[in-house]
Amino acid sequence: MATMPYRDALRLALHEEMTRDERVVLMGEEVGLYGGAYAVSKGLLDAFGPERVIDTPISEASIVGVGVGAALTGLRPVVELMYVDFLGLVMDQVGNQAAKWRYMSGGRLTVPMVLRTQGGTGRSAGAQHSQSLESWIMHVPGLRLVMPATPADARGLLTTAIRSDDPVVFIEHKALYALKGEVPDEAEPIPFGRARVAREGSDVSVITYSRMVHVALEAAERMREQGVAVEVIDLRTLNPLDLDAITASVRKTGRAIVVSEAHKTCSVSSELAVLIYEHAGDALRAPVRRVAGKDVPIPSAPALERAAVPSVDEVVEAIVGTGLGKERAHA
């Protein structure tokens, strides 16, 4: 086990897979000479040369299209979209092309492409550079969706993503790049569709992913002081989704909180909540609570930005709202 930041763990996976398989290429804006806008790919250009670490022009729609075409014909491209906020420029290639070719062709074509990107708040970067748009992706059949919360998962899931024959959207979180954690010495792909129990507990299940796992863990720590045992489930992949892990946890605790940084309406948090009702509704001792991003564009001013996404306080409040803890819910 080595301790390293999330960004280095990602780089490690890229390095390993590019070494292992010559067909893997990395392409995107500033991935080469600059080393990546968030320094994930630093050094890879030197290691693998410009034919495999490809700096692209600012032409997002076409870059993803090139990735699709390369994936259809034998390469295994990892395409970096600098911000998930730019999805709007590429959703045709993502949703109509990458996602659909396998199906439309009756299995004749495959698109083993990874679309790596990053999202979320934390840098007061404004409404066009701070979004959490995973809900658009989760809605589209044909796409795998991965959102790692820890360095170990970043590495292990990226490995799996690159080896997958299906198109994978891999969303990192800009506020996690510097987060350190233990990472196994050997490349161990982490299978898709297996949630991780980030913390065991018996009183309430907090179902979440990406940066919100850490918010949930802090809330759990706060609740422990009140004698409440919070279980935190880190989903790791939203497609495939580990419904078994969710229902098992909720059946055990009888209470569920869903936490997501994405806007609340018509989102991942809606889906997770309704799935809990559908598959473990009979076991619920309190209504499922959603703690999600507010339905407003992300403001630039720091205090407002923080208010736009779930806080530890809000998760604590939601837990208390299910009837647990010494404090009573305000509302």
Added chain:
Amino acid sequence: MATMPYRDALRLALHEEMTRDERVVLMGEEVGLYGGAYAVSKGLLDAFGPERVIDTPISEASIVGVGVGAALTGLRPVVELMYVDFLGLVMDQVGNQAAKWRYMSGGRLTVPMVLRTQGGTGRSAGAQHSQSLESWIMHVPGLRLVMPATPADARGLLTTAIRSDDPVVFIEHKALYALKGEVPDEAEPIPFGRARVAREGSDVSVITYSRMVHVALEAAERMREQGVAVEVIDLRTLNPLDLDAITASVRKTGRAIVVSEAHKTCSVSSELAVLIYEHAGDALRAPVRRVAGKDVPIPSAPALERAAVPSVDEVVEAIVGTGLGKERAHA
């Protein structure tokens, strides 16, 4: 009251609003000389001339951008996107620009634009011409979302959309254009956020919108034969959403079915279901059931296409599944 098809009702609203307000312009591919891919704008070019009925090149991203810019500066553009399936080409202008400028500018800018488009199945047009992508739109704060089911609503809601100072995504259904219905003689804007009780009933509420209203009504008719009184709520607008109407109906009936043509996962149907649990959960006598599009791309072959979206049978089955009717649910 005159009887006319949905497409004529839309044209009537366009004609009326363009007559009433010189700032209203219609732009899009084939809207002029061709009269619209689905003949909605037939005759408008002759009536208003090429400066107000503007045929555009096949440049979707920029067309919507032009609409945003025109709306920022005094015109009131109605932009037609030929298929909702092309949203992926324009989601940046829709989601990052139209939706956000009001907020990002602290109220300094407004975008009174209507994006008219059409979606849904019914023509075996394949996976890239048959989608229901309203879930992407409903997730984005700042956008109004309108999906009329009848000629009267098509006309009244389009009138409201054009007069609205907010950006409105107005999604028609390709299988409804020929549907005839009564339309009032006078232009009466229908306020956003007011659902319509398409059929009253006391046993179960079917919450739906667009073409699925008609599927639900057929299912209701079938259930009537079994002595079950189905209430069908036509939401008409998904943003704003008439939560009061939904909860009032569900509180009355104690049972709820949500029906949507869009893929099931992470969708409008997820949001509607979870809202019912959150706001009327205590009144439920059976779990909410979702009848939604399957999580597969829409196949071209007719039988498969039909199987990919909700049928009358499936709605009936869902109703029976709540414990109503003579038949028992199979599963």
Added chain:
Amino acid sequence: MRVEGHIAMPQHTSPPPETRVALLRTMLRIRETEERIGASHLRGLTAGSMLHLSIGEEAIAAGVGLAMRDGDLFTTHHRGHGIFIARGADLDRMMAEVFGKRDGYLQGKGGSMHIADIALGHMGANAIVGANIPISVGGGLSAKALTPGVVSVAFFGDGALQQGVLYESMNMAALWHLPVAFVVVNNQYGMGTRLERASASLRFVERAETFGLVAREVDGMDVEAVYAVAQNLLEQARGGQPVFLMAHGYRFYGHGRKDPSPYRSKEEEQAWRLRDPVEQQRVRLLEAGALSEDAYEQMLREAREACDKAVAFATASPELPVEDLYTDVYVEQEAN
């Protein structure tokens, strides 16, 4: 318009006799198949409401298609039957796909607008105008890395000249020295919009040059001219110099088979029909003595028999069972 400098016709010398005949045979095969598909559509036998025929454009499909080699990659737009036939499509499976049947190329899941067969280099017909273009650039990226000598060809209509991805894609192909050819099947219209009403300037060839491409235009009704210029351009593309070819032709039917084309004049249609590429080549070969009437009749008969067989095959094929709705969404289904 700088037409003169670019029209490739004047220079071309005739291809070898067997190629000249093959070009005609290919065009005939396309023409007959497309007519049969159109007739089947009118009789309600095809899946779906949309059907885009390439009748009138055969010289472009055959000319470029025969200049390509085994292993070459391509994508097409929504009007791609003819191109795929020129690249060796199995007519039975193609017809079955257009009919929406299980034995179609895509098991009926894709339909006419999405036909693909990677075994023949076909990366897919695309129903999103312009979306196939960067995908073909991706094919070029693979070709350069994995199969040097292979060229990747994007076929698209004049309508796609107004899609920004074309320009992004041309730039990337040139920047990375990829073996990519951009072929415009210019049939003068995108739905009801004549090219002049969609583009402020018609200097497309010059334009492509300013993106770093070698660019030409050609009379798309003359199959030998198309073949000659395509051969020359594809050779350059194989060497890593991306190319652009604007081939001027016409679609004899409307946008969809049932579109009566009220937006264009009967005179215009007639003028183009007089330049029917199949007929032109037939006459040319007969006059040159490169083909006998008998041989032509035989060729036509074969094309028709192939269509009969394909329609019979498509008709006999069942629809895919509804249970298969869920297959092939993912390769790794079990993970779901």
Added chain:
Amino acid sequence: MRVEGHIAMPQHTSPPPETRVALLRTMLRIRETEERIGASHLRGLTAGSMLHLSIGEEAIAAGVGLAMRDGDLFTTHHRGHGIFIARGADLDRMMAEVFGKRDGYLQGKGGSMHIADIALGHMGANAIVGANIPISVGGGLSAKALTPGVVSVAFFGDGALQQGVLYESMNMAALWHLPVAFVVVNNQYGMGTRLERASASLRFVERAETFGLVAREVDGMDVEAVYAVAQNLLEQARGGQPVFLMAHGYRFYGHGRKDPSPYRSKEEEQAWRLRDPVEQQRVRLLEAGALSEDAYEQMLREAREACDKAVAFATASPELPVEDLYTDVYVEQEAN
């Protein structure tokens, strides 16, 4: 490269003396404000981690900005402070916005990358590279319909030359004869990517011509040259002939204020700094006797005082209360 035919410098005659001084004053105001914003950023006073300064590019902002008229419309890219200052920005509210405060132009909701003020014709700075371009074409559509004589200007960086929307937008502006100007603030780099590494060809001026635009390039370090060519081009644009101007300049700082620009050489930076547009114009006016040292010092003092005042204003302004998170999502809030 067809540089000669297009460089506008040689022909231009000096603008009137008060304009020459105004150009310098505007550039100084931009320079001082941007330096102050940069210093505030380093001290942690601005909102957010991103800050893109236009120092080095002042001649382009001032030259085009002063050639524009009251009522003209514009959009900018993410590096737009200078352009807005040239168009009359209230420095207090601009500074407050960059500080993320309630009294900022956008109440702190937008931040540096989204400043807008429709009262001054500013349709918004945009953080999506290229997205402002079609929006400016929409401004041109409104201008043509509602306020003839007004021009709509899209300012964007060399990076946006690779975004397809630029080409779609130029075509539409030309097709519809809209009063639109496309101004490239070419500072040679998009983040760490030199233009030559992003574009296979540098024939941008010719390229714009093939889209039907009147196109020029200009030395973007010479404010009088920029002003002269912009005046000429904007006049044509007002008449419905869209125009393209590529202005060659440099950003003296990195992509963000804290970027040390390891991807470019110190020699290159030095060479460009020797052509500092502010300093060049100062020396030119002093040498021509069009400005005294005293008048210059006075001008500089005024610029600095305006910055002091703006920083004080921004510092004193509170943050918007968190309750206002929900305001201005919609105009018609009550409907929600």
